[in-house]
Amino acid sequence: MKVIKVALLGFGTVGQGVYELLMKNGYIFEKKLGIQIDIKKILVRDVKKKREVKVPPELFTTNFEEILRDEEIAIVCELMGGLEPAKSYILKSLFQGKQVVTANKAVLAESGAEIFEMARSKGAFLGFEASVGGGIPVIKTLNEALIGNQIERITGIINGTTNYILTRMLEQNISFEKALDEAKAKGYAEADPSLDLKGLDSAHKISILGSLAFGIYIPFDKVYIEGIENIDLMDLKFAQSFGYVIKLIAEVKRDRDKIEIRVHPALIPEDHILTSVRLNYNAIFIRGDFVGDILLYGLGAGKEPTASAVVSDIISATEYLLSKKSPLIPYPSKKEDFKIKPIKECIFKYYFRFSALDRPGVLSKISGILGKYGISIASVVQIGRQKKRGAVPIVMLTHEAKEERVERALAEIDTLEVLKAKTKRLRIIE
């Protein structure tokens, strides 16, 4: 029986999940693989803190150097999250010749260039399956299963909090605020949910997926980002009446020599399988030139699913340890010469919701301006005058148009006196 010694950095939700998995299912590795995965040290801030999981107290340490210097420890799992000291610990562990597993999307999306370079130069295995999509094996799929494909497009619902909120709003006819409160109560949203709601969490993840798909490290700051804070129940309902569901979409695709990488809410046709992804589930849709369309679906966060991914990386790391070989498949590399397609150059069909006074000629004025910018209307719904005076919604779906023209047209429309609020503009992805 080979014994593999592992250290955990951090013992929050994910760390405890990994510990519990190894306690409950560690026998699988012993029986199936003839190896024993042994947690030798756990780095924590406070050794004495009360914890739900019962752990022999001698495993805890507050000193990272102790782990780093311990030659028996072959695999370091960074499960602390955040940028520092996570980044330094990952770099130092790799430098020391250890294999590293991390669940930290932020550190890869923001400092991946350095981390991947260190892993490459040391010939180390760096596992990060848990950084995107929880237990969904999207990293392995992109890196290994689809290796013979040119990836054309990745379209994901990769944030459970926002997907939960959008699902509940539509299905329960409730406001954004009410759905958010519910998500908090269920533990699907954090006390400060802004990273999720603003799309930053999704942007971290799509930066990682895009980097794998195209082999070029695409840092987080290249991602165009819009969140869901401005989605009204009314928009979800209008979209539904046109046969669409609004989801927070993270997408990356290649357009000849340019990469388009974005996070924003979008209307998805209701017969697309992504619209079946409800509540806190995640899904990643990948199009490859040979594999066609595939979708991977599951819980994108949470203690147990994330632990499942971390442990699968620990086993991969073990396989490289035992073979004393470096991974064949390279890490994304830093290239300065690739181009990001600016959002202004991107082309979409659009959903517009105008808030206009119900007066003769309004529709003609709006459509006149759209026409001037070459934007053609596919369908329109104008809701009749309401009892109290004031603005009424006019909803339009357009044919394909360049974002820049749309921005200019809407800026002009919004100066019309009959328009009573800034026009809502959402993209349609088909």
Added chain:
Amino acid sequence: MKVIKVALLGFGTVGQGVYELLMKNGYIFEKKLGIQIDIKKILVRDVKKKREVKVPPELFTTNFEEILRDEEIAIVCELMGGLEPAKSYILKSLFQGKQVVTANKAVLAESGAEIFEMARSKGAFLGFEASVGGGIPVIKTLNEALIGNQIERITGIINGTTNYILTRMLEQNISFEKALDEAKAKGYAEADPSLDLKGLDSAHKISILGSLAFGIYIPFDKVYIEGIENIDLMDLKFAQSFGYVIKLIAEVKRDRDKIEIRVHPALIPEDHILTSVRLNYNAIFIRGDFVGDILLYGLGAGKEPTASAVVSDIISATEYLLSKKSPLIPYPSKKEDFKIKPIKECIFKYYFRFSALDRPGVLSKISGILGKYGISIASVVQIGRQKKRGAVPIVMLTHEAKEERVERALAEIDTLEVLKAKTKRLRIIE
């Protein structure tokens, strides 16, 4: 640049797809991995046959021994299908110390015990990602990504032909025969589609998935099988009215020390993501104790998706070749002592469609017999008398009941004089 020499056995649809993929995307491996995948020989029956793909004629051979004896050929891809000579060729190639990749579900489901044992004893890599679900990475997911999980259940739609037929019948209101003709015209059904329609193809595949999930080789003849030949449009419509979609389901799960493994049509609740799997798409739903529920979706057959899977296995084989190590994850092994749960002991909710004369007391007779066998009714629909005299459908959904009791109850009910045809019985999976 390392050059890896590969032989293809068979040059039908899949073989040609693999060849085309390597021609088009082979540069990916050169650029990314520094290796060149080189097809050295292709085994065919007729060297002179006209083929769509242009291949240098010197690659073709009709002599398997030539490939076997060629020490340069490190990887053999068996893409012929069928039992023999595929089985002998796989065994001989493994014995000779070559790595083997196969897309052949039948040979693994029927002779896997021998083949897996040979791979194990030679420490060889045997890749079979393409044997189930075309380009969907379900083998890699079960074997590697979910290795830390106890698999509780796999529920799949793993035959494109039958899924296409059931989808078109329901969505286009057409008969089984008409949908089958359409599937043939589109190339989704073979000239003799009986392997697909009778559920045998799905049974081959679930035998492989079950073997991986539980680490015990479950041969094909242990799978309980029903096909879709008896599904009427009427049943699809009734199921829909109750909020269900009928799919051909392949399922394997563990019930303490027994394994339940079956292929049959089943009613799935319409809010389950499996019901979004339309036309010739496949999907595999897996429940693990840590990962929770995940779903993998994509094209389960076809030249390009299958080639994508074969090539990913060729790269895995290459990685083992270069490391000179055997795979850490073992092949399913033959065990005599595991128990299959007989279908009679399985418990389901059921859908019944009785064809009964519209006479007073019929419903009471039927429900009386069901009650006698302890089967309780959850809902019932009786369609009013039709213009012409004759049988009317009575549709019932039941609560959970043991299959054996259901069989006995239906046998008794079908002897009633007022029953005009054998009762339709479908299982419900939730």
